[in-house]
Amino acid sequence: MLVYFVTDEPTKLPAVRAMFEPQHAVVPWLLGGDGTRIRSHGVLMVDVDLRQMPRVDQLRFILRDLAGISEKLFVVHNLSRSMVAQAYALGATAVVSRAKEAIAKVAQIEATEAAAGDKAAISGSEMDEGVAAFASMFSNVRLGKPVKVADAKRATSKIINRVGQDGLSAWLDEVRRYHEGTFQHCLLVTGVAVGFALDIGFSGADVSRLGLAATLHDIGKARIPLSILDKPGRLDPDEEEIIKRHPVIGYDLLKGVTGISQEILDGVRHHHEYLDGSGYPDGLKASQISDLVRLLTISDIFAALIESRTYRPPMPRPAAYQILCGMEGKLEGSLVRAFRSVALGS
């Protein structure tokens, strides 16, 4: 089960991780930082000093995004009466006096969900762990820390297991149900790329290579302001310029990091290049674009088209595939044809 840990005190995170992991995956959400745009999955655990009004205001803002999560545990140290009342006013479903007491509560919730036959709670652990590793990678980069390659590899291998076991359609449905924005996009691209690699019979090592490139392809977006990144509707030309920097930002973030190969760097920097030279940032032409990048670009465009947004329904997969077919000259035709069964789910 996923435990979303909302706190104003990052130093509390290691102890909470030690408490819950490995049985449950902990996704940190620092007050004032960026969350993962979850919709309705897992348990929320809030450990924030409720005596400080600016923090309560920030918390209220976060909780609005998390309205879909039904179980909300609040830690109120010493159980001061006014703070307990404040917690319930903010939507707490249970209040505990110490973080440690949350373990029993989470176990209880899990047992209740399992008894109710909630399939996501029982079989979703592979997804949960992949998502948690992904979230940890993104939040680190957003906080100005270096990319943890171990998180990226862990997320990729969990997604490969899940797509290999249950198929791409199940992965796409789950991701679109529970996540939003850039985070949803990256999880979708990785699923699609892995599904593509499996479908065309790649070796295990090659599936992992493409999967890792997909996991990291938009990591540069973690450094783009959220107001631009998740803006509903059209971007103005200045905003578009800023967002177009993400391949180079990602490349710079990963350059020189141990465990990141040249081909991953290539994928991160060049997934918006087109064979006819009309892409960015380097305006590469066909012969300069590697096979891995060509596969990644197709997966990226397709995933972007079928994303679920709050302000519009997702495009049906056949319509998205038609758009790829219309991009002749930009994408490799034979690969787009090979992608047909993956795109249509047949």
Ligand SMILES: [Fe+2]
């Ligand atoms: Fe991108």
Ligand SMILES: [Fe+2]
């Ligand atoms: Fe992308």
